[in-house]
Amino acid sequence: MSVEIALRAARVRYGPLEALHGLDLPVPAGTVTVLLGRNGSGRTTALRALAGTVRLSAGRVLWRGSDVTRLPAHERTRRGLCFVPDLEAVYATLTVAENLALAAPGGTARRSAALGGAGPRVVPPPPYPELVPLLDRPAGTLSGGERRMLALSRAFLAARAGVVLVDEPALGLAPPVAARTYRRLAALAVEGGAAVVLAEQRVPDGLPRGTLVHELRRGSLAFSGEPAELT
Structure with missing residues (x-):
């Protein structure tokens, strides 16, 4: 080991x-x-x-x-x-989709796209199906x-x-x-x-x-x- x-x-x-x-x-x-x-x-x-x-x-x-x-x-x-x-483990002002995009491999490089900059926004499938209907919600409005x-x-x-x-x-x-x-x-x-x-x-x-x-x-x-x- x-x-x-x-x-x-x-x-x-x-x-x-x-x-x-x-x-x-x-x-x-x-x-x-x-x-x-x-x-x-x-x-x-x-x-x-x-x-x-x-x-x-x-x-x-x-x-x-x-x-x-x-x-x-x-x-x-x-x-x-x-x-x-x-605590404070998500970006409260960003949407769920934007948080997921930043968490994915290469997310830092895609930050401008995730925040609405040039180029397509790449959003990986949420590991939790419960998050799918919440993709456009700001993370700060979610439940605990x-x-x-x-x-x-x-x-x-x-x-x-x-x-x-x-x-x-x-x-x-x-x-x-x-x-x-x-x-x-x-x-x-x-x-x-x-x-x-x-x-x-x-x-x-x-x-x-x-x-x-x-x-x-x-x-x-x-x-x-x-x-x-x-x-």
């Missing part, structure tokens, strides 16, 4: 507060990894540290053995990292669950993403939609070979065999193992 990306002795500070206390977190390729913990445990900060949206105060981020600690978030995205945060589906579409439209980070995938989703989402996230790892990392408050149902769980408490690792080993 090869390590795709990892935190090594990672520390993150928010002013006087230290959110991660020297965290070591290896994330293997082709596997679903669950970061478990309550609010304030450090699981969201760990995702952001991997994504490059927060800066380490100490430690390193290694991607396939290379030090990418100083690599900005947009460069990590270009290299094949997809991050879906829990609809916005979540739109945000998650980024993970499913990213071509050849080697690392997929999702903070609370089922937030605001109806149970059947959540179950479908976890199956698709599992397929990204098992069939696509991606390193999929989910930040959760509990271990979700339906994850594949070989799923790894790391429980965080107050910025430190409290447990590492398989879901069945949790008490």
